[in-house]
Amino acid sequence: MTYITKPRLHHPTLQTNKVGYTRRDYEGRVSTLCAGCGHDSISAAIIQACWELNIEPHRVAKLSGIGCSSKTPDYFLGASHGFNTVHGRMPSVLTGANLANRDLLYLGVSGDGDSASIGLGQFANAMRRGVKMAYIVENNGVYGLTKGQFSATADRGSKSKKGVTNTDSPIDLVGLALQLGATYVARAFSGDKEQLVPLIKGAIGHGGAAFIDVISPCVAFNNHNGSTKSYDYVRQHNESVSRIDFMPQRSEITAEYASGDVIEVEQHDGTFLRLRKVDTSYDPSKRYEALSYMNDHHERGEIVTGLLYLDPLALDLHASLNTSHLPLNSMQEKELCPGSKVLSKINESLR
Amino acid sequence: MKQIEAINDFVIKFANVNGSGSASANELFAKAILRMGVPVSPRNIFPSNIQGLPTWYEVRVTEQGHLGRRGGIDMMVAMNPQTWDADVAELEPGGYLFYDNTRPIPQSKFRDDIHVLGVPLTEISNTNYSDPRQRQLFKNIIYIGALSVLLEIEIAVFKKLFEEQYIGKELLLESNMKALNLGRDYVLKNMSYPLGICVKRCDNVGNKIFTDGNSAAALGCVYGGATVAAWYPITPSSSVPEAFQKYCDKYRNDPSTGQHRFAIIQAEDELASIGIVVGAGWNGARAFTATSGPGISLMTEFIGLAYFAEIPVTIINVQRGGPSTGMPTRTQQSDILCCAYASHGDTKHVLLLPEDPYECFEHSAKALDLADRLQTPVFVMTDLDIGMNQRLSRPFDWDDAHVFDHGKVMTAEELEAGKDFGRYKDVDGDGIPWRTLPGTHPTKGSYFTRGTTRDPYARYSERGADYMYNMDRLQKKFKTAAQIVPAPVLRKSHKPSKIGVIYYGSTSPSMLEAFELLEKEGIHLNGLRLRAFPFADVVEEFIHDQDLVFVVEQNRDAQMRTLLINELEIDPAHLIKVLHYDGTPITARFIHAAIRDRLKQSDSPKKTSKKSKELA
Numbered sequence: 028m029t030y031i032t033k034p035r036l037h038h039p040t041l042q043t044n045k046v047g048y049t050r051r052d053y054e055g056r057v058s059t060l061c062a063g064c065g066h067d068s069i070s071a072a073i074i075q076a077c078w079e080l081n082i083e084p085h086r087v088a089k090l091s092g093i094g095c096s097s098k099t100p101d102y103f104l105g106a107s108h109g110f111n112t113v114h115g116r117m118p119s120v121l122t123g124a125n126l127a128n129r130d131l132l133y134l135g136v137s138g139d140g141d142s143a144s145i146g147l148g149q150f151a152n153a154m155r156r157g158v159k160m161a162y163i164v165e166n167n168g169v170y171g172l173t174k175g176q177f178s179a180t181a182d183r184g185s186k187s188k189k190g191v192t193n194t195d196s197p198i199d200l201v202g203l204a205l206q207l208g209a210t211y212v213a214r215a216f217s218g219d220k221e222q223l224v225p226l227i228k229g230a231i232g233h234g235g236a237a238f239i240d241v242i243s244p245c246v247a248f249n250n251h252n253g254s255t256k257s258y259d260y261v262r263q264h265n266e267s268v269s270r271i272d273f274m275p276q277r278s279e280i281t282a283e284y285a286s287g288d289v290i291e292v293e294q295h296d297g298t299f300l301r302l303r304k305v306d307t308s309y310d311p312s313k314r315y316e317a318l319s320y321m322n323d324h325h326e327r328g329e330i331v332t333g334l335l336y337l338d339p340l341a342l343d344l345h346a347s348l349n350t351s352h353l354p355l356n357s358m359q360e361k362e363l364c365p366g367s368k369v370l371s372k373i374n375e376s377l378r
Numbered sequence: 379m380k381q382i383e384a385i386n387d388f389v390i391k392f393a394n395v396n397g398s399g400s401a402s403a404n405e406l407f408a409k410a411i412l413r414m415g416v417p418v419s420p421r422n423i424f425p426s427n428i429q430g431l432p433t434w435y436e437v438r439v440t441e442q443g444h445l446g447r448r449g450g451i452d453m454m455v456a457m458n459p460q461t462w463d464a465d466v467a468e469l470e471p472g473g474y475l476f477y478d479n480t481r482p483i484p485q486s487k488f489r490d491d492i493h494v495l496g497v498p499l500t501e502i503s504n505t506n507y508s509d510p511r512q513r514q515l516f517k518n519i520i521y522i523g524a525l526s527v528l529l530e531i532e533i534a535v536f537k538k539l540f541e542e543q544y545i546g547k548e549l550l551l552e553s554n555m556k557a558l559n560l561g562r563d564y565v566l567k568n569m570s571y572p573l574g575i576c577v578k579r580c581d582n583v584g585n586k587i588f589t590d591g592n593s594a595a596a597l598g599c600v601y602g603g604a605t606v607a608a609w610y611p612i613t614p615s616s617s618v619p620e621a622f623q624k625y626c627d628k629y630r631n632d633p634s635t636g637q638h639r640f641a642i643i644q645a646e647d648e649l650a651s652i653g654i655v656v657g658a659g660w661n662g663a664r665a666f667t668a669t670s671g672p673g674i675s676l677m678t679e680f681i682g683l684a685y686f687a688e689i690p691v692t693i694i695n696v697q698r699g700g701p702s703t704g705m706p707t708r709t710q711q712s713d714i715l716c717c718a719y720a721s722h723g724d725t726k727h728v729l730l731l732p733e734d735p736y737e738c739f740e741h742s743a744k745a746l747d748l749a750d751r752l753q754t755p756v757f758v759m760t761d762l763d764i765g766m767n768q769r770l771s772r773p774f775d776w777d778d779a780h781v782f783d784h785g786k787v788m789t790a791e792e793l794e795a796g797k798d799f800g801r802y803k804d805v806d807g808d809g810i811p812w813r814t815l816p817g818t819h820p821t822k823g824s825y826f827t828r829g830t831t832r833d834p835y836a837r838y839s840e841r842g843a844d845y846m847y848n849m850d851r852l853q854k855k856f857k858t859a860a861q862i863v864p865a866p867v868l869r870k871s872h873k874p875s876k877i878g879v880i881y882y883g884s885t886s887p888s889m890l891e892a893f894e895l896l897e898k899e900g901i902h903l904n905g906l907r908l909r910a911f912p913f914a915d916v917v918e919e920f921i922h923d924q925d926l927v928f929v930v931e932q933n934r935d936a937q938m939r940t941l942l943i944n945e946l947e948i949d950p951a952h953l954i955k956v957l958h959y960d961g962t963p964i965t966a967r968f969i970h971a972a973i974r975d976r977l978k979q980s981d982s983p984k985k986t987s988k989k990s991k992e993l994a
Contacts, residue, residue: 083820085817085818106824107816109826110657110660110828112829116650116653116679116680119649120654120657120660122643122657123659124657124658126605126643127658127659127662127663127665130817131661149646149650149653348641350638350639351635355606355658356605356663363603364600364601364776364780366778367776370774370775373774377587377588378588
């Protein structure tokens with residue numbers, strides 16, 4: 028936990044973005060997580076991504092479940108409405124919120140216990156439905172708030188801080204997201220901000236269900252030798268397939284991107300993603316190849332990170348339901364109530 | 379031999395096989411009688427099955443308009459060999475047994491004290507139709523035709539009903555009329571008619587409508603402005619969202635774009651259903667789910683969140699027999715306590731208690747207003763008896779001047795003007811705080827919603843004083859609720875009496891009939907029909923004004939009585955249980971006997987001994 032209170036006043040020279048906000052305007056309350064927690068780095072990456080994307084903070088709704096990760100929405104975007112729901116059920120609440128007002132951006136923050144254990148069903152079904160959201164799992168393989176029990180993403184054979192070996196197979200949320208129809212699937216590491224910030228930007232700009240699994244070491248309970256989710260282990264086994272940039276408009280490819288393959292993909296709303304391949308043989312447009320690539324590397328103990336799959340033209344649940352372009356929560360009697368004349372006709376049909 | 383004689387006052391029961399197409403024929407029968415101006419009250423008694431198991435359709439023909447189940451069967455249409463023995467046994471002495479005599483049935487299978495009416499239905503059908511499915515379906519219409527002669531139901535009303543049903547499908551109209559006449563002709567040629575029981579045109583239906591509570595509740599949600607519905611299939615509530623979909627398809631499309639002004643999600647389970655509703659309610663859309671007992675059990679965690687975080691939620695609970703899977707296709711009022719106090723910790727919820735389709739419509743629309751006004755879950759506590767049976771009811775009405783009550787939602791202008799916003803602060807003295815919707819203002823009015831304790835400004839707090847402020851405010855809000863929920867309906871006794879009856883929901887029609895039966899014996903009772911929880915002050919006054927109060931309900935544990943005792947601190951000896959819980963709808967005969975017998979036990983109800991209390 029950080030005890031230093033942040034000053035309220037901003038430095039006058041602090042740079043503002045196109046909508047007139049400084050980076051500090053995207054911050055939240057002081058984090059109550061442990062010093063060095065990977066989750067705080069993810070909060071910082073979210074702040075950075077939203078500032079760079081010129082999003083007005085109040086146009087974001089941030090939702091979470093229960094757990095350390097789910098506490099974090101209090102620590103970023105203080106001017107946004109947040110909802111810390113119940114354990115494992117953030118996806119349904121986010122779905123309902125999204126249906127009510129399609130004009131806001133929805134950020135779902137969850138943990139491995141929240142999404143892979145208690146909330147696996149809701150995670151799966153939100154992906155299936157294609158709810159437009161950026162769904163971020165802060166994955167540390169343990170239950171932090173209850174002091175270090177294994178979660179369902181802990182690798183078989185990994186050791187807990189107390190020395191217990193996990194004998195259950197892990198649930199791979201990235202694999203599930205790929206199978207279940209998510210249209211933007213990525214894995215990242217909280218210790219690699221350069222990779223994470225663009226991935227979050229891409230997820231927020233995506234037209235359908237975007238999922239990022241961020242390996243985020245728990246310094247208190249899962250950062251020891253024998254853990255496969257420690258800072259050291261992830262750094263040593265990280266296999267990045269790509270680096271991306273999210274761009275509101277197409278821009279010229281500059282020299283600094285010269286190495287590797289560079290692809291630009293236009294998205295549903297005219298924005299672009301520029302993908303710099305680290306492994307030139309990797310094709311992120313193939314859902315099942317992505318799955319197999321990831322599984323092959325996992326067998327070798329490697330963690331594949333980067334944008335693993337993308338359907339740039341994906342549409343969302345509102346498109347499937349053909350809902351009005353006007354937010355449902357803005358409609359009144361005129362739009363919604365058929366009135367007494369229609370009711371008389373209905374009565375007549377029931378006689 | 380005795381013969382039951384009655385005009386416009388009898389019960390006919392159809393014993394069929396599930397999936398044989400009998401439902402629409404039986405409904406046609408009921409509607410034909412209605413069109414002759416004679417009230418009917420039909421009930422489906424069906425199994426948890428799609429095809430093959432026995433199913434019954436019981437029609438009470440009641441010129442007096444007694445819409446409760448009567449009990450006792452005057453005529454049996456025995457179309458199901460599986461249940462033959464029980465069906466024959468159920469008939470009142472002097473009653474009528476109508477059956478298909480194509481194949482001979484041994485004499486031992488009949489009774490000496492009933493009138494047997496055999497019509498070779500299968501033979502007539504097979505002679506006239508060759509397609510197996512047609513043979514089955516038209517056999518149903520043939521028996522309706524035969525019955526129409528025996529009971530003197532006018533052929534013209536059938537013709538009219540077919541015409542309405544088969545607009546533009548003249549072929550179907552003709553073939554149905556043909557089948558109807560096959561049955562009629564057989565009876566006209568071979569049997570004596572009418573029977574001792576028959577139908578005679580009268581004018582007691584008036585402008586009433588004939589519909590089921592689930593459709594009515596769905597329509598109420600359309601009129602009440604619900605835009606998001608999330609649900610998981612469960613009997614007996616599934617037809618609520620299905621009807622909502624049907625009405626929305628018709629009345630909720632943007633005329634210029636064809637886009638929908640609604641979103642319906644069939645969720646993966648009840649947890650997700652209520653979660654979607656919570657999310658939509660939090661974000662300012664009117665949302666509801668419909669479910670039954672097992673679904674409520676699953677939803678309780680979210681119900682607690684919605685109570686504590688103060689989020690509008692509407693839940694239509696079509697109650698069925700519990701506990702556990704219980705009796706999925708039978709009726710009960712046994713979720714009262716589990717809904718009133720749903721979820722862990724100190725929680726209390728608003729319940730609305732509709733008595734018929736009219737109130738299913740009215741209360742569902744009202745629930746959406748109340749949920750927004752009170753920022754809390756509101757339950758519409760209907761049941762299978764009202765929900766899945768067509769019932770004669772007052773026509774729906776709607777005031778076009780009605781404006782949706784969105785409750786206390788602070789606007790961007792108010793925030794901009796500097797109005798203080800404390801999400802959980804009681805600024806108006808009614809316990810109801812103000813809320814803001816996400817996205818309202820760039821810098822003001824945002825807050826963090828959570829199920830953990832917080833201070834009046836929504837900041838996380840585990841301070842005892844903050845916690846108590848919040849819990850006490852919620853209590854105050856509940857008191858406010860008691861003043862704005864539908865008020866109870868008082869029915870004063872015709873002669874002075876100090877004995878009262880409290881009842882609610884689907885018990886209503888049987889209770890009204892029981893009042894009449896009891897009055898004939900000189901027993902006069904004051905009635906109070908509850909329409910909501912929390913209880914308005916008049917409920918307590920009513921109880922205190924009586925020497926003794928019967929509480930009539932359809933569950934084993936006297937749940938409403940418990941709620942009254944607990945919430946109003948009533949002496950339990952003052953409230954006498956009248957409980958019906960076998961899964962069939964409560965009858966006037968049952969209520970009448972229970973109250974009469976209890977009053978016989980002691981002339982002085984005040985001196986009730988412990989023993990007699992237990993007997994009650």
